[in-house]
Structures are given as C-alpha cells and as structure tokens.
Amino acid sequence: xxxxxxxxxxxxxxxxxxxxxxxxxxxxxxxxxxxxxxxxxxxxxxxxxxxxxxxxxxxxxxxxxxxxxxxxxxxxxxxxxxxxxxxxxxxxxxxxxxxxxxxxxxxxxxxxxxxxxxxxxxxxxxxxxxxxxxxxxxxxxxxxxxxxxxxxxxxxxxxxxxxxxxxxxxxxxxxxxxxxxxxxxxxxxxxxxxxxxxxxxxxxxxxxxxxxxxxxxxxxxxxxxxxxxxxxxxxxxxxxxxxxxxxxxxxxxxxxxxxxxxxxxxxxxxxxxxxxxxxxxxxxxxxxxxxxxxxxxxxxxxxxxxxxxxxxxxxxxxxxxxxxxxxxxxxxxxxxxxxxxxxxxxxxxxxxxxxxxxxxxxxxxxxxxxxxxxxxxxxxxxxxxxxxxxxxxxxxxxxxxxxxxxxxxxxxxxxxxxxxxxxxxxxxxxxxxxxxxxxxxxxxxxxxxxxxxxxxxxxxxxxxxxxxxxxxxxxxxxxxxxxxxxxxxxxxxxxxxxxxxxxxxxxxxxxxxxxxxxxxxxxxxxxxxxxxxxxxxxxxxxxxxxxxxxxxxxxxxxxxxxxxxxxxxxxxxxxxxxxxxxxxxxxxxxxxxxxxxxxxxxxxxxxxxxxxxxxxxxxxxxxxxxxxxxxxxxxxxxxxxxxxxxxxxxxxxxxxxxxxxxxxxxxxxxxxxxxxxxxxxxxxxxxxxxxxxxxxxxxxxxxxxxxxxxxxxxxxxxxxxxxxxxxxxxxxxxxxxxxxxxxxxxxxxxxxxxxxxxxxxxxxxxx
Amino acid sequence: xxxxxxxxxxxxxxxxxxxxxxxxxxxxxxxxxxxxxxxxxxxxxxxxxxxxxxxxxxxxxxxxxxxxxxxxxxxxxxxxxxxxxxxxxxxxxxxxxxxxxxxxxxxxxxxxxxxxxxxxxxxxxxxxxxxxxxxxxxxxxxxxxxxxxxxxxxxxxx
Numbered sequence: 036x037x038x039x040x041x042x043x044x045x046x047x048x049x050x051x052x053x054x055x056x057x058x059x060x061x062x063x064x065x066x067x068x069x070x071x072x073x074x075x076x077x078x079x080x081x082x083x084x085x086x087x088x089x090x091x092x093x094x095x096x097x098x099x100x101x102x103x104x105x106x107x108x109x110x111x112x113x114x115x116x117x118x119x120x121x122x123x124x125x126x127x128x129x130x131x132x133x134x135x136x137x138x139x140x141x142x143x144x145x146x147x148x149x150x151x152x153x154x155x156x157x158x159x160x161x162x163x164x165x166x167x168x169x170x171x172x173x174x175x176x177x178x179x180x181x182x183x184x185x186x187x188x189x190x191x192x193x194x195x196x197x198x199x200x201x202x203x204x205x206x207x208x209x210x211x212x213x214x215x216x217x218x219x220x221x222x223x224x225x226x227x228x229x230x231x232x233x234x235x236x237x238x239x240x241x242x243x244x245x246x247x248x249x250x251x252x253x254x255x256x257x258x259x260x261x262x263x264x265x266x267x268x269x270x271x272x273x274x275x276x277x278x279x280x281x282x283x284x285x286x287x288x289x290x291x292x293x294x295x296x297x298x299x300x301x302x303x304x305x306x307x308x309x310x311x312x313x314x315x316x317x318x319x320x321x322x323x324x325x326x327x328x329x330x331x332x333x334x335x336x337x338x339x340x341x342x343x344x345x346x347x348x349x350x351x352x353x354x355x356x357x358x359x360x361x362x363x364x365x366x367x368x369x370x371x372x373x374x375x376x377x378x379x380x381x382x383x384x385x386x387x388x389x390x391x392x393x394x395x396x397x398x399x400x401x402x403x404x405x406x407x408x409x410x411x412x413x414x415x416x417x418x419x420x421x422x423x424x425x426x427x428x429x430x431x432x433x434x435x436x437x438x439x440x441x442x443x444x445x446x447x448x449x450x451x452x453x454x455x456x457x458x459x460x461x462x463x464x465x466x467x468x469x470x471x472x473x474x475x476x477x478x479x480x481x482x483x484x485x486x487x488x489x490x491x492x493x494x495x496x497x498x499x500x501x502x503x504x505x506x507x508x509x510x511x512x513x514x515x516x517x518x519x520x521x522x523x524x525x526x527x528x529x530x531x532x533x534x535x536x537x538x539x540x541x542x543x544x545x546x547x548x549x550x551x552x553x554x555x556x557x558x559x560x561x562x563x564x565x566x567x568x569x570x571x572x573x574x575x576x577x578x579x580x581x582x583x584x585x586x587x588x589x590x591x592x593x594x595x596x597x598x599x600x601x602x603x604x605x606x607x608x609x610x611x612x613x614x615x616x617x618x619x620x621x622x623x624x625x626x627x628x629x630x631x632x633x634x635x636x637x638x639x640x641x642x643x644x645x646x647x648x649x650x651x652x653x654x655x656x657x658x659x660x661x662x663x664x665x666x667x668x669x670x671x672x673x674x675x676x677x678x679x680x681x682x683x684x685x686x687x688x689x690x691x692x693x694x695x696x697x698x699x700x701x702x703x704x705x706x707x708x709x710x711x712x713x714x715x716x717x718x719x720x721x722x723x724x725x726x727x728x729x730x731x732x733x734x735x736x737x738x739x740x741x742x743x744x745x746x747x748x749x750x751x752x753x754x755x756x757x758x759x760x761x762x763x764x765x766x767x768x769x770x771x772x773x774x775x776x777x778x779x780x781x782x783x784x785x786x787x788x789x790x791x792x793x794x795x796x797x798x799x800x801x802x
Numbered sequence: 803x804x805x806x807x808x809x810x811x812x813x814x815x816x817x818x819x820x821x822x823x824x825x826x827x828x829x830x831x832x833x834x835x836x837x838x839x840x841x842x843x844x845x846x847x848x849x850x851x852x853x854x855x856x857x858x859x860x861x862x863x864x865x866x867x868x869x870x871x872x873x874x875x876x877x878x879x880x881x882x883x884x885x886x887x888x889x890x891x892x893x894x895x896x897x898x899x900x901x902x903x904x905x906x907x908x909x910x911x912x913x914x915x916x917x918x919x920x921x922x923x924x925x926x927x928x929x930x931x932x933x934x935x936x937x938x939x940x941x942x943x944x945x946x947x948x949x950x951x952x953x954x955x956x957x958x959x960x
Contacts, residue, residue: 127903127906262908263908307820387941389840468844691944715841720942728931793824793844797861
C-alpha cells in the first residue's frame with residue numbers, strides 16, 4: 036500500500052455499471068519473510084516435476100498480469116447497500132463483522148447496510164488469500180478502508196454535481212448526502228452516476244482514529260441472526276443440484292489403503308445407494324441420505340493395506356521424540372539452574388462441523404464448495420488431481436463451522452473432487468465424526484526441554500529445545516509455490532524453523548536465550564492447531580518461570596513483572612493481578628496461577644483460580660470427564676487498536692476454553708497405528724461442567740493506530756496459567772499434558788466397521 | 803418405500819423414508835430442514851437438538867418409524883412460531899449476548915436451553931449453576947460462558 040504522506044493512500048475506481056472501488060491488498064510482512072527461500076534448500080531445484088502437476092504456471096501468470104485483478108473491491112448498489120467479497124475464511128472468528136465495521140466507518144453507513152461475503156479462490160492474490168497466523172485484521176485493515184474511502188470520495192463528487200454544491204460543504208450520514216441548502220441524495224441513487232467508465236487511480240485520506248464512530252466500539256456479529264435462526268448456511272446445508280450425500284469407508288489404521296472389497300455389488304444394491312467406488316482414501320458410497328451412507332459404509336467388507344503409522348503408539352512416538360531432542364548443552368551449568376522436560380500429547384483440531392465439501396466435477400470443469408482457509412492452494416491441488424487447468428476449477432469458500440487450524444487444509448474438498456470425477460456425479464461429502472477424529476489432522480505430539488540458569492537476582496540464560504512430530508505446514512502461506520517448498524524434505528525443516536522463530540519470542544529479561552525446534556516423523560496427518568507451537572512452548576516456559584520464582588524466593592506475579600521487558604507486557608500482567616485479586620488467601624488444594632504471552636504485536640495475561648479438591652475433581656457428571664475445575668479466570672489483552680471489542684472478547688473466551696482443555700482434559704491416545712478417540716464422548720474438549728463460572732475479559736486501552744493479531748493469542752496464555760495454577764494447588768509441577776492422559780476415560784469404539792451405527796433409543800432420552 | 807406421518811413445525815407432513823432412517827436425515831436430506839446440524843451421529847454432541855412434543859430430543863437417534871401422527875417435531879426453524887413471534891425470547895437473548903461464533907452448534911444449544919428452562923419452570927424453580935453444568939451440547943468455539951448468561955437472561959422473558 037503506497038502511502039502518500041501520513042494519511043493519503045492510493046486506491047482505484049474501476050470501470051463498471053455501478054460504483055466499484057478498490058485497493059491493493061499488500062503482502063503481509065510475515066508472508067514476505069517466510070517466502071524467502073528456506074535455508075538449506077538448493078536453489079534451482081525447487082520446481083521439481085511435481086510442480087507442473089500442481090500448477091500451470093502460465094495460467095497463474097496470465098491472471099496475475101491483468102491490470103486490476105489483484106485488487107479487493109467495494110461495490111455500491113442502487114438499493115443503498117455496499118458489498119465486499121472478503122478474500123478470507125470466516126470460521127467463527129468474526130472477520131466478516133469487523134470488515135463490515137471498517138467499511139461502515141469510512142462510508143458513514145449503518146452496519147446493516149454493509150454485506151460482506153467470502154470471495155471464491157482468487158489465484159491472482161498469491162499470498163493474500165490465506166486465513167491464518169491471526170493475520171486477517173492486520174493485513175486487511177488499511178486496504179479495506181482505502182477502498183471504502185475511495186467510494187466515499189466518488190459518491191461525494193457525484194453528489195456535488197447533482198446538488199450543485201462543493202464537496203467540502205456536503206455531509207454524508209447514514210447513506211444520505213446532504214447539501215447546506217437542504218437538498219439531499221441517497222448513495223443508492225448515486226451508485227450509477229458515481230461509477231467509473233475506465234479504471235483510474237485516485238488518492239484518498241483515511242479517517243483519523245479520533246473520528247471513529249464504529250471502529251473500536253462493541254458490535255454484535257452481522258451473521259448472528261442467521262446463526263440463531265438456523266438460516267446460516269454451512270457447506271453441508273447448501274442445496275446444489277444432484278449433490279447427493281456421500282461418505283467414505285475408511286481404513287482401521289491411519290492412512291491405510293484399500294487392498295480389495297469383497298461385496299461391492301451387494302452394497303451397490305442397498306436401498307438408496309447410487310454409487311460405490313474405490314478411491315485413494317477408501318471406498319466411497321453415495322446415497323439418497325447420509326443415514327443410508329452410514330449403513331452402506333458399515334456393510335462394506337474391505338481388506339486393507341497398512342497405513343503410515345503402523346504399529347506406532349504413544350510410547351514409541353515419545354521414544355522417537357526423545358531420540359530427536361537437541362542437547363541443552365553438554366556440561367551442567369556452573370550456576371544454580373532449573374530444568375525440566377515436558378510432554379504434550381497428540382490433540383485433535385476437529386471443528387464441530389466435520390470435514391466436508393461439495394464437488395461437481397464434469398469432463399471439462401469442476402466446481403467446489405467448502406470452508407477453506409487456503410483456497411488458492413486447494414484450487415491448484417484439486418486441478419492437478421483432476422488433470423484440469425486451474426482456471427477450469429471454481430472454488431467457492433463457504434462459511435465454516437469452526438476451524439482451529441483444520442480448515443487450512445482441504446482434505447475433504449480434494450477427496451470430494453476425486454469421488455465426483457470417479458463416479459461422474461456431483462457429491463456432498465461428509466466425514467463421519469469417527470473419520471474426523473481418527474483420520475483427520477492432529478496437533479502433533481511434542482516434548483519441550485527447558486533449562487534456565489540464575490545467580491542472585493539475575494536469570495543468566497534460558498534454553499528451550501522443542502521437539503515435535505512434524506507439523507504439516509503444507510498449506511504454505513496461501514500460495515502454491517510456498518506450499519511446494521514446505522513439502523521438500525530439506526526445505527520443509529527450514530520452513531518450520533522459519534515459522535517457529537517468526538511466531539515465538541522471549542518476553543523476559545533472561546540473559547542469553549535460545550529456542551530451537553526439531554521435527555521428526557512424518558507418518559501422521561498433522562496441521563497447525565490454534566496457536567501452532569505457542570501453547571506448548573509457552574506452557575513449558577511459564578511453568579519454568581514459576582519454578583525460577585520459587586527457587587529465587589519470589590512471588591510468581593512480581594517475578595514476572597520484574598523480568599518482563601516492556602510496558603505493555605507489564606500493564607496486562609498488573610491488570611489481571613489487580614482484577615483477579617492476586618495473592619488472596621485460598622483453601623488447600625485450590626490456587627491461583629498467572630501467565631503471560633505475547634505474539635503478533637499483541638500482549639496477553641491470564642489469571643485463573645483452580646479447584647483440585649477431591650469433592651470437585653470427582654463431581655458427578657454422566658459420561659463426562661470432570662477433574663480439577665477452573666473456577667475463575669481473568670484475561671487482559673492489549674492487541675493495539677481493537678476493531679470490535681465484543682468480537683475480541685469472544686475470541687479470548689474461546690482461547691480460554693481451548694487452554695483449559697489442553698492442560699486438563701483433551702488428548703488423543705495412539706495405539707497400534709490408530710487413535711482410540713472416535714467421537715466427542717471420547718475426546719474431552721471443555722464442556723459446560725469444565726467452564727469457569729466466573730470469567731472476566733479486559734481489553735486494554737491502546738493509543739496504537741495498528742491492530743495486532745488476536746485469534747490465537749489467548750490459547751497459550753490460558754493453557755500456561757491453568758498449568759501453573761494446577762502446580763501451585765497440588766504442590767507438584769505438571770510435566771505431561773493433558774494431566775489426565777494416563778487415564779483412559781472411555782471404551783474405544785471398534786475400527787471395523789470404521790463408524791458406529793446411530794443409536795435408536797432417542798425417544799427414551801427426551802427431556 | 804414406507805410412509806411416515808408426523809407434525810413438523812406446526813404442519814402435518816408425510817414423508818417416504820426407510821423405517822429406520824434417523825429423523826436427522828429425514829429432516830436434512832429429504833425435507834431440506836438444515837437447522838439441526840450433524841456433529842457426531844451418536845447422540846453425544848447434541849448439535850441436532852430439536853424438540854419432540856416440547857422436550858429436547860436428538861433426531862440422530864430417533865428412527866422415523868417411531869414417530870406417531872400426533873407427535874410434534876419442532877426444529878430451530880419452527881421455534882419462533884411456538885411463541886407467535888419472529889424470534890423466541892431465547893433467540894433474542896442469544897442475539898443480545900452475541901453468543902454465536904461460528905454458529906454451527908447454536909441451533910442445538912438454543913433448543914436445549916428452551917427445553918431446560920421449561921423443565922425447570924415445571925419443577926417450580928430457577929436455573930442453577932448445576933443445571934448449566936449439566937448441559938451436554940458441545941461448542942468447539944468455546945462460547946459456554948455467554949451461553950450461560952444468555953440462558954439466564956432468556957429465562958426471564960419466557
């Protein structure tokens with residue numbers, strides 16, 4: 036975004052029958068940094084034969100060369116509404132609402148006159164259609180406002196001609212432009228007159244922060260009414276002609292493949308079944324209803340070839356991780372030190388909406404609908420799989436029912452495309468929850484070794500060696516070349532390291548500090564989960580901080596405050612200590628915990644109180660995991676400029692629930708090449724009975740002009756605070772997460788057939 | 803294919819489906835009623851929660867043949883009409899508290915909340931923390947706290 040002086044920016048008016056204005060979506064800083072060739076990758080060898088399978092280079096370049104194709108556009112309609120197709124995925128984080136607020140702000144429009152939809156995959160945007168790394172608001176904050184400001188300027192100019200008054204005398208309010216003499220005209224009536232007959236660049240000024248009337252004030256979500264009435268449409272709710280319910284019979288172990296099927300014809304003859312076909316991931320069935328798909332999947336008799344993690348279990352993976360750990364240093368430090376090794380188990384990033392997609396593949400073209408955070412990579416990979424040119428594949432981004440990292444990948448979209456092509460019909464593909472849990476992506480198991488040396492009142496050094504089952508970052512940063520680079524055996528290590536170092540920081544004055552990441556074992560379906568490396572890395576660090584404080588005879592809060600490097604960090608920490616009444620007297624086996632974390636230009640602190648008394652731990656809940664209860668939580672965040680405080684609060688609440696789950700209850704158990712967990716009654720994400728009855732979110736006032744990242748910020752802080760509180764309540768620092776992983780709290784469901792039958796006793800359980 | 807007759811959102815309907823087809827798929831795949839969501843198919847996540855004769859019920863676990871012609875099935879789509887308004891007070895409370903994040907589980911959460919408030923009222927008492935703790939609907943976005951506040955607020959207006 037070229038800046039012209041402090042507040043002037045360049046935008047565009049495009050040629051169109053109605054007013055369409057635009058701005059460049061400049062590459063984000065993180066994208067350009069990570070796009071550099073990863074260390075250790077031989078130059079010139081990157082475009083291996085694979086690349087031509089994935090992308091027709093010419094195709095991308097042609098699109099990129101169109102003069103105004105890489106712009107984001109705001110459109111003013113004759114009914115007085117303004118629309119914008121956001122090149123990001125809305126998965127619950129509230130970016131359609133915050134984007135509408137930015138447009139409403141610059142155009143002085145009521146929020147309900149702004150319609151924000153999700154853009155189809157647009158390869159010409161290159162890096163700029165990835166939803167991740169808490170980057171949406173950071174990267175779109177200025178461009179969206181510029182496009183809206185250009186629209187404002189054009190509307191005022193058209194009104195000046197219409198009303199015979201100079202622009203400077205006009206007032207735009209609530210979609211109506213008024214002249215001093217009383218004449219007025221609505222922006223809808225001007226939409227055609229303000230339109231451009233040819234594309235041109237114009238410069239505009241943006242509103243100063245002090246003038247904001249919408250941004251920075253709490254607003255409810257623009258899709259809330261649709262959500263509470265059941266009208267919000269997710270991929271599975273779309274009515275695409277002839278896209279019939281489709282499911283896949285999946286292998287009993289991770290990534291197994293079909294050897295043979297004994298009864299294809301028998302299953303094809305089942306009621307409602309239209310098609311059965313062997314595909315790369317299993318045996319696909321298409322039927323009139325998903326109920327019939329479930330029956331058909333369960334009826335299939337399949338012989339399976341081994342998967343990618345055959346024979347592996349928690350213990351063997353842990354052994355592999357330990358063998359891959361980098362040393363903390365050969366000699367023990369000469370000064371006093373604290374040292375520990377932490378273990379973090381596999382976790383599921385399943386959203387409540389399972390992996391799903393609709394695909395309509397024809398001989399010469401394909402159309403896909405799915406919740407996708409990296410739709411460009413999806414489009415190009417699907418085109419490659421179907422052997423179609425990318426321009427023949429249309430990828431629609433649907434509203435997503437949660438993501439938590441899962442929708443960075445497009446496993447269901449790719450699979451749906453393959454199935455649709457194979458059977459020659461449109462399909463509505465849904466992964467059963469058991470598929471989603473057992474074959475879906477996971478947050479990888481990891482260990483973190485930490486050693487901190489101190490002397491007197493000084494921390495001399497801090498070393499952390501994080502060792503993880505490989506995290507698949509194959510979605511790259513939204514663009515297929517980067518995605519390819521991440522798949523190279525050597526380049527991938529450089530890519531992960533780059534991401535690790537870009538996303539981790541040391542907020543404390545701990546002398547010489549170093550953090551290294553080692554990754555090993557690529558046999559699992561992994562992906563980044565909300566916060567990626569931060570929750571585990573920060574949890575380990577904050578527990579060590581508590582240990583240091585204890586060894587050095589200091590209070591955990593005061594220790595952190597004294598060692599934090601900057602004022603914003605200290606301010607959030609002091610805020611939670613004050614609001615949460617840090618240090619108050621509490622009964623035995625209950626305690627407070629406090630933690631700090633900063634990332635993506637934002638700072639956060641969390642104070643929790645936990646109750647580990649037996650009567651609480653063993654409180655009766657039918658078929659539920661109870662355990663220690665977080666009874667109170669206070670979160671303070673400084674994200675710089677807050678666009679929508681109400682949405683930010685919601686994000687922080689969600690982060691807290693994730694943090695509680697990761698410390699106390701939620702993990703996957705790996706045995707003999709598969710995960711035991713097959714549904715929500717096995718995987719213990721935070722439930723109402725684990726929710727803190729007392730919860731306070733504090734958004735720090737900020738003079739900053741720039742928004743920081745917020746979607747993931749609070750997960751690491753919350754996880755760490757709960758772990759610290761647990762350690763203080765029980766007197767023992769926890770070193771393995773979640774703390775209940777050693778107890779299997781359910782009877783594992785069978786792996787053959789791969790999905791359970793639906794119960795039939797629903798009438799007995801109405802209440 | 804067998805026919806099944808029951809009441810759905812205030813109307814008598816007849817639908818052709820396998821006897822053991824679960825009501826969830828009759829609603830979603832045959833009738834196009836997509837408010838009730840799939841989240842597990844085994845009655846543990848509660849995303850499909852709807853009402854059967856006013857009580858919370860999970861269509862993923864009800865074979866359609868078990869419904870009688872007089873049985874009234876209410877999905878989120880039919881909830882406002884039960885109070886003769888555009889929005890049920892519980893939906894309004896959900897809006898006031900801005901509960902939804904992705905929104906996938908929220909139709910089920912609201913239907914559970916309405917049934918809970920009715921049951922508690924019939925027992926002649928007010929909603930307690932224990933009542934809220936015992937709600938089984940999963941929200942993977944973690945909106946639990948606002949759900950608790952919305953239920954308390956919505957109950958005041960029911």
